[in-house]
Amino acid sequence: AQxxxxxxxxxxxxxxxxxxVKCTYSVSGNPYLFWYVQYPNRGLQFLLKYITGDNLVxxxxxxxxxxxxxxxxxxxxxxxxxxxxxxxYFCAVSSNKLTFGGGxxxxxxx
Amino acid sequence: xxxxxxxxxxLIKTRGQQVTLSCSPISGHRSVSWYQQTPGQGLQFLxxxxxxxxxxxxxxxxxxxxxxxxxxRSEMNVSTLELGDSALYLCASSLAGGGAxxxxxxxxxxxxxxVL
Numbered sequence: 001a002q003x004x005x006x007x008x009x010x011x012x013x014x015x016x017x018x019x020x021v022k023c024t025y026s027v028s029g030n031p032y033l034f035w036y037v038q039y040p041n042r043g044l045q046f047l048l049k050y051i052t053g054d055n056l057v058x059x060x061x062x063x064x065x066x067x068x069x070x071x072x073x074x075x076x077x078x079x080x081x082x083x084x085x086x087x088x089y090f091c092a093v094s095s096n097k098l099t100f101g102g103g104x105x106x107x108x109x110x
Numbered sequence: 111x112x113x114x115x116x117x118x119x120x121l122i123k124t125r126g127q128q129v130t131l132s133c134s135p136i137s138g139h140r141s142v143s144w145y146q147q148t149p150g151q152g153l154q155f156l157x158x159x160x161x162x163x164x165x166x167x168x169x170x171x172x173x174x175x176x177x178x179x180x181x182x183r184s185e186m187n188v189s190t191l192e193l194g195d196s197a198l199y200l201c202a203s204s205l206a207g208g209g210a211x212x213x214x215x216x217x218x219x220x221x222x223x224x225v226l
Contacts, residue, residue, distance in 0.1 A: 043217035
């Protein structure tokens, strides 16, 4: 069975500082990993995905994620956070469905 | 290209009633998946439809059902509503989905169901 863990319920960061949201996964076979963001009263918006190839994946809105096979991690990063990045972030692994982590709430303070 | 649309956006029902939610996928997408989002359980997979056939199913009781039409639009139905069914129901579409693990699923805004 596959699973995803997001160890932090909430991450607080000052605007302009680097943002990291952590994700670890467990899956048999090759992992297909995704990050989504959810703003209040909205659905999930796709940010980026790792399928194969470069371990550093670039996505929307300046986000990127680093795939680390030995640590089974897929952390989401942004070099300089904006107040508008405040939202709920979900990591997911794909098989015949998406299995999501519990989500991490990001609060960027001005 | 228009995104995934879901109707209605909000619903209030009472226990014992039934409800039908609708989802229109992105044009050209043939796979539609449904997810339930609650504060306690997070995001959970309900089922996936592809070419009018249910291809995968999550661990939900038989009160939860769905169908897909020839134009790929999908509906989900919940019968005999319980208080615990209060949730945000999200629909996602992808080109082929299911076994195509690499594909991105695109989500609609969701239907928020409140059961009183």
